[in-house]
Amino acid sequence: MHNAYFDFAAPTNEPVLTYGPGTPEKAALKKQLAAFKAVEMDIPMYIGGKEVRTGKTVDIRPPHEIKHKLGHFHAGDASHVKEAIAAALAARQRWADTPWEQRAAIFLKAAELLATKYRAHTNAATMLGQSKNAYQAEIDSACELIDFLRFNVHYLTEIYRQQPVSSPGVHNRMEYRPLEGFVLAVTPFNFSAIGGNLPTSAAMCGNVVVWKPANTAVYHASFFMKVLMEAGLPDGVINLVYADGPTIGDICFAHPDFAGIHFTGSTGVFQTMWKTIGNNISKYKTYPRIVGETGGKDFVLVHKSADVDAVVTGLARGAFEFQGQKCSAASRAYLPSNLAEEIKTKLAAELKTMKMGTTEDFTNFINAVIDERSFDKIATYIDNAKKDPKAKIIAGGNYSKTEGYFIEPTVIEASDPKYVTMCEEIFGPVLSIYTYDADKFEEAIELVDGTSEYALTGAIFAQDRYALELATKKLVNAAGNFYLNDKPTGAVVGQQPFGGARASGTNDKAGSQLNLYRWLSARTVKETLVSPTDYRYPFVKEA
Numbered sequence: 077m078h079n080a081y082f083d084f085a086a087p088t089n090e091p092v093l094t095y096g097p098g099t100p101e102k103a104a105l106k107k108q109l110a111a112f113k114a115v116e117m118d119i120p121m122y123i124g125g126k127e128v129r130t131g132k133t134v135d136i137r138p139p140h141e142i143k144h145k146l147g148h149f150h151a152g153d154a155s156h157v158k159e160a161i162a163a164a165l166a167a168r169q170r171w172a173d174t175p176w177e178q179r180a181a182i183f184l185k186a187a188e189l190l191a192t193k194y195r196a197h198t199n200a201a202t203m204l205g206q207s208k209n210a211y212q213a214e215i216d217s218a219c220e221l222i223d224f225l226r227f228n229v230h231y232l233t234e235i236y237r238q239q240p241v242s243s244p245g246v247h248n249r250m251e252y253r254p255l256e257g258f259v260l261a262v263t264p265f266n267f268s269a270i271g272g273n274l275p276t277s278a279a280m281c282g283n284v285v286v287w288k289p290a291n292t293a294v295y296h297a298s299f300f301m302k303v304l305m306e307a308g309l310p311d312g313v314i315n316l317v318y319a320d321g322p323t324i325g326d327i328c329f330a331h332p333d334f335a336g337i338h339f340t341g342s343t344g345v346f347q348t349m350w351k352t353i354g355n356n357i358s359k360y361k362t363y364p365r366i367v368g369e370t371g372g373k374d375f376v377l378v379h380k381s382a383d384v385d386a387v388v389t390g391l392a393r394g395a396f397e398f399q400g401q402k403c404s405a406a407s408r409a410y411l412p413s414n415l416a417e418e419i420k421t422k423l424a425a426e427l428k429t430m431k432m433g434t435t436e437d438f439t440n441f442i443n444a445v446i447d448e449r450s451f452d453k454i455a456t457y458i459d460n461a462k463k464d465p466k467a468k469i470i471a472g473g474n475y476s477k478t479e480g481y482f483i484e485p486t487v488i489e490a491s492d493p494k495y496v497t498m499c500e501e502i503f504g505p506v507l508s509i510y511t512y513d514a515d516k517f518e519e520a521i522e523l524v525d526g527t528s529e530y531a532l533t534g535a536i537f538a539q540d541r542y543a544l545e546l547a548t549k550k551l552v553n554a555a556g557n558f559y560l561n562d563k564p565t566g567a568v569v570g571q572q573p574f575g576g577a578r579a580s581g582t583n584d585k586a587g588s589q590l591n592l593y594r595w596l597s598a599r600t601v602k603e604t605l606v607s608p609t610d611y612r613y614p615f616v617k618e619a
Contacts, residue, residue, distance in 0.1 A: 082176065082177040082180075082233070083233060084180055084184075084229045084230050084233045085230065086227075086230050086570075087223075087226040087227060087230060087570075089219065089223055089568060089569065089570060089571070090191060090218065090219040090222040090223055090226075091219075092214055092215055092219050093195075093214055093218075095210045095211065095214065095438065101195070101196070102210075102438070104195075104196040105196045105199055105200060105203075105210060106436070106438075107196070108196040108197055108199075108200040109200045109203065109204065109435075109436050111200075112146065112200050112201065112204055113144065113146070113204065113436075115147070116145055116146065116147045116148070117136075117146060117147030117148075117295075117298075118147060118148065118150075119136070119147055119148065119149040119150065119294060119295070119298045120149075120150050120298075121149075121150060121152050121156060121160075121315075121316055121317050121318055122298075122301050122305075122314075122315060122316040123156065123159050123160050123163050123315045123316075123317065124159070124160075124163030124166070124167075124311050124312045124315065125163075125305070125310075125311025125312060126311075128150065128152070128156060128159075129150045130150045130151060130152060130153070130156070131150065132150065132151045132153075133148040133149065133150055133151070134148055134149055134151050134291065134318075135147075135148050136148060136149060136205065136294065136295050138204050138205070138207060138434075138435070138444075138480070139206070139207040139292075139443070139444035139445065139446050139447060139480055139481050140207045140433070140434045140435060140443050140444035140479075140480035140481070140482070141434055141479065141480055142477075142479070142480055142481070143479070146204055146205070146295060147295070149291075149294045149295075149298065149318055150318065151318050151319070151320075152317045152318050152319040153319060153323065154319070154323050154326075154327055156317050156319060157286070157317055157319050157323060157324055157327045157328065158327060160286045160315035160317045161258055161286060161327070161328065161331060161333070163311070163312040163315050164258040164284035164285065164286055164312055164313070164315055165257075165258060165284065165333055166312055167284050167310060167311060167312030167313050168254075168257075168258070168283075168284045170310070171254075171279075171282060171283075171284055171310060171312075171313050172253070172254045172282045172283075174282070174310075176232070176233075176236060179280060179282065180229045180232070180233075180280070181308070182304070182307050182308045182309050183225045183228070183229055183276060183280055183307070184225065184226065184229055185307040185308065186225055186276075186303050186304050186306075186307035186309075187221075187222045187225035187226050189303050189306060189307060190218060190221060190222050190225075190303060191218070191222050194299075194303060195218050197299060198213075198217040198218055198221070198268065198296070198299065198300070198303075199213040199214055199217055199218055200213075201217070201268075201295055201296040201299045202216060202217040202268045202296050203435040203436075204295065204435065205292070205293065205294075205295030205296050206265055206266070206268070206292065206293060206295075206296065206446065207399070207435055207443040207444040207445070207446065207480075207481075208398055208435060208443065209398075209435055209438070209440060209441065209443055210435070210438055212397060212398045213268075213435075215566075216267050216268050216269050217268035217269060217296060220267070220269035220568075220569060221268060221269040221272045221273065221300075223269075223568070223569035223570060223587070224269060224272065224273040224276070224277070224569055224586070224587065225272075225276060227569050227570045227587060228273075228276070228277050228280055228592060229280065231588065231589045231592055232280060232281065232592055234589060235252060235589055235592060235593065235596070236252055238250065240600065245604065245605050245606060246602060246603065246604055246605065247602075247603045247605065248600065248601070248602050248603075249600075249601050249603075250598055250599070250600055250601075251598065251599040251600075251601060252281075252596045252597075252598055252599075253282070253596065253597045253598070253599055254281050254282030254283040254595070254596065254597070255283055255335035255336055255362065255365065255595060255596075255597055256333075256335060256361055256362050256597065257331075257332075257333035257334055257335030257336075257360075257361060257362060257364075258283070258284050258285065258286055258331075258333055258334065258335060259275075259278040259283045259284070259285045259286070259335055259336045259337070259338060259365075259595065260285070260286050260288070260324070260328045260334070260336070260337045260338070261274040261275040261278065261285050261286070261287045261288070261337075261338045261339075262274075262288050262321075262324070262337065262338070262339045262340070262341060263275070263287070263288070263289045263290065263293065263297070263340060264290050264293065264340045264341050265290040265292040265293040265401075265446050266398070266401045266402060266403070266446070267340075267402075268293070268296045268297075268300070270340050270586070271289050271293055271296065271297050271300065272300050273586060274287075274338040274339075274340065275287040275314050275338070276304070276314070277338070277586075277591060277592060277595065278336070278338055278595045279309075279313050279314055280592075280595075281592060281595040281596050283335070283336075283595055284312065284313055284314075284315075285313065285314045285315065286315050286317060286324075286328065287301075287314055287315065287316045287317070288317055288318070288319065288321070288324050289316070289318070290341075291318065292446050292447055294318060297316060298316065301314070301316045321345065325348075325349060325352060329349070329352045329353055329356055330356055330359060331359075332359055332360055332361050333360075333361060334353075334360055334364055335360075335361075335362055335364055335365065336364045336365035336366065336367065336594070336595065337349060337353070337364065337365070337366055337367065337368070338367050338368075338595075339367065339368040339369070339370075340368070340369045340370075340403075341368075341370065342370060342371060343370040343371045343529075343530075343579050343580075346368040346370045346581070349366075349368075350366060350368075353366060362597075365594045365595065366582065367582055367584045367591070367594050368581045368582050369403065369532075369574075369575050369576070369580065369581040369582075369584075369586070370579065370580055370581045371403070371501045371503075371530055371532070371579065371580060372403050372404060372405075372407070372501065372530045372532030372533060372576060372580050373407050373408060373499065373500070373501050373527075373528035373529075373530045373532075374394075374404055374405060374406055374407050374408070374530075374532055374533040374534060374535075374555070374564045374565075375406070375407070375408050375409070375410065375524050375527075375528075375534045375535070375554070375555075375564070376390060376391060376394065376406045376408070376409040376410070376534070376535045376536075376537065376563075376564065377409075377410045377520060377521065377524050377534070377535070377536045377537070377547060377551075378409065378410060378411050378412055378415065378419070378536075378537045378538075379412060379517060379536065379537065379538030379539075379540060379543040379544075379547075380412040380414050380415065380514040380515075380517070380540075381538050381539040381540040381543060382412075382415060382537035382538050382539060383537065383539060383561075384415055384418050384419055384422065385422070386537060386561060387415070387419055387537045388419060388422045388423050388426060389426075389563075390406070390535065390537060390561075390562060390563040391406055391409060391419075391423055391507060391563075392423060392426045392427065392430075392485075393563050393565070394406035394535070394563030394564055394565050395407070395409075395485070395505070395506075395507040396427070396430065396441075396442065396485040396505050396507070397565065398443075399442060399443060399444070399445050399483070399504060399505045400485075400502070400503065400504050400505040400506060400507075401445065401446060401450075401503055401504065402565050403532055403533075403580075404532060404533040404557065404564055404565040404566075404567065404574075405503075405564075405565060406507060406535070406563060406564055406565070407501070407502060407506070407507065407508065408497075408498050408499075408507075408508050408509070408510070408527070408528075409507060409508070409509045409510075410493075410509075410510055410511075410512055410520050410523065410524060411509055411510070411511050411512070412511075412512060412513075412514035412517070412520075413511055413512065413513055413514045414514040415514070416509075416511040420470055420487075420489070420509070423471065423487065424470055424471040424487065427471045427472060427484075427485045427487070428471075430442050430485060432482055432484065433482075434480070442482075442484075442485060442505065444480040444481040444482050445481045445482075445483055445504055445505070446481070447481065448477060448481060450481070450503065450504065451475070451477050451481040451483065453502075453504075454475075454483055454502060454503075454504035454505075454506060455475050455483065457496075457497055457500075457502055457504075457506060458473055458475065458483075458486055458488075458506065460496070461473075461488045461497060464495075466490060466491050466492045466495050467488050467489065467490050467491070467495055467497070468488070468489045468491075469486060469487070469488055469489075470487050470488075470489050471485065471486060471487040472484035472485050472486035472487060472505070473486050483504060483505050483506075484505070485505045485507075486505060486506045486507070487506075487507050487508075487509060488506060488507070488508045488509070489508075489509050489510075489511075490508055490509070490510050491510075492510075493510045493512075493523055493527065494527065495508065495510075498510060498527060499527055499528060501530065517543060517546075518546070518550075521546070521547055521550045521551060522550075524551060524554060525550065525551055525553070525554045529578060529579040530576065530578055530579050530580045531553060531554050531555055531556060531576045531577045531578035531579070531580050532555060532556060532557065532575075532576030532580035532581075533555050533556070533557045533558070533559070533564035533565070533567075533576065534551060534554055534555035534557075534558055534559070534564055535558070535559040535560070535561075535562060535563060535564040536548075536551075536558075536559075536560060536561075537561050538560075538561070544560055544561075548560070553577065553578070555576060556574075556575050556576030556577055556580065556581075556583050556585075557572055557574055557575075557576065567587070568587075569586075569587035570587060572587075573585035573586065573587045573588035573590065573591075574586050574587055575591075
């Protein structure tokens with residue numbers, strides 16, 4: 077009987093394990109890394125709850141050890157995309173009709189499986205497939221993904237609780253329906269948590285999903301899909317396919333039941349998707365929801381009153397954790413003339429202490445970039461800087477792809493604030509810095525605001541409260557996530573809802589109620605308890 081209100085209280089963030097010497101989590105993770113490397117996995121697609129193998133396989137190799145084969149996945153084509161849509165639509169009505177507490181239980185169980193039984197597995201898959209060190213994997217594929225699942229259940233409970241007022245003789249209620257059709261989730265390589273959140277947040281709201289992960293993230297995506305199935309996700313609710321982007325787009329964006337896209341990736345791809353959806357708008361049963369988080373050219377602005385050591389640590393971590401492949405990574409920094417030399421000297425010294433190598437060696441802070449295409453692009457920026465009189469490499473600058481796609485943490489000092497690496501997204505371990513006149517802080521603020529088309533994250537370091545206040549006001553549109561005296565990375569679910577505007581996306585804030593609203597379609601129901609029986613209002617009477 078559905079005669080109770082089910083409340084899912086606010087959770088606490090999943091504790092981050094340390095993986096320090098002698099800890100049980102370190103031993104378990106090393107054991108799981110060895111176990112994954114000992115077998116070659118044959119990874120299918122999952123359509124309608126069934127494993128689908130095509131025989132057209134693509135090898136999966138660790139970016140930091142390209143001679144080793146972790147396994148392969150079965151690539152799909154247009155027929156598999158169509159099958160995935162059909163499976164989703166076949167599952168739609170029953171899933172939409174499933175009581176909320178039953179849907180919620182599935183995702184809470186998935187979170188618990190990740191936190192306990194499969195914690196080492198989820199981290200090892202991310203470390204090997206995407207070349208993250210143990211800490212970066214822990215805060216991503218364990219803690220953040222667990223938090224997304226638990227907090228979204230709570231946020232959705234709060235949304236469902238929101239009801240309109242009722243006047244005397246009337247009862248009003250609000251129903252929060254899933255969208256009418258299917259949702260396409262397109263997820264990136266750089267965060268396993270994003271890969272898990274984009275399809276599950278829509279599914280949690282009662283939607284059915286076609287999920288296309290980046291090829292370089294299939295290793296973890298397939299693992300998480302199996303966790304969802306073990307948690308009880310019904311067949312067809314989420315369908316995992318490995319078709320190429322254009323094929324996915326051609327079929328999904330032309331389908332009359334296309335109801336929305338949940339996307340994280342490049343700005344160019346997202347803009348092309350938006351144009352295609354616009355051109356096809358007359359084909360759809362309903363206006364599709366378009367939700368996307370795209371690129372960033374994230375900044376660090378340093379005031380003349382800043383703590384130098386805090387700045388150096390913020391730049392070292394913000395620019396070079398996970399090889400600068402976070403959407404939020406510090407990519408351009410503006411240093412005041414009174415502190416610039418000290419910051420540069422200390423930062424260069426810190427970077428020399430960073431060990432680079434495989435993820436299985438836990439003493440390595442830096443690992444490999446994701447693939448050869450990314451490696452070549454980043455190397456080109458570095459090579460051009462070596463030859464350009466407007467730029468000087470003051471740290472790093474070396475790279476090799478003999479064993480893996482390794483690029484040293486690199487700092488480029490630009491004499492021109494509009495030098496190419498100060499403006500263009502690089503998505504790698506490259507930080508560009510520019511020194512401004514310490515007495516011209518307001519001009520520096522204007523420079524920060526006007527340099528990039530993006531507005532994802534940004535940070536200011538200052539001990540002067542007036543400087544913090546001024547930058548916060550003047551840079552109000554320059555970053556969706558703004559940090560005072562901290563690196564511009566590391567948003568935590570429930571604490572710093574994440575997303576940016578301008579060319580960085582629709583700013584629908586993953587990890588908050590704002591995102592979930594996009595996957596709901598509200599219906600207002602008014603019931604008049606005793607209906608009127610005469611059309612005449614009192615105003616028509618004279619006496």
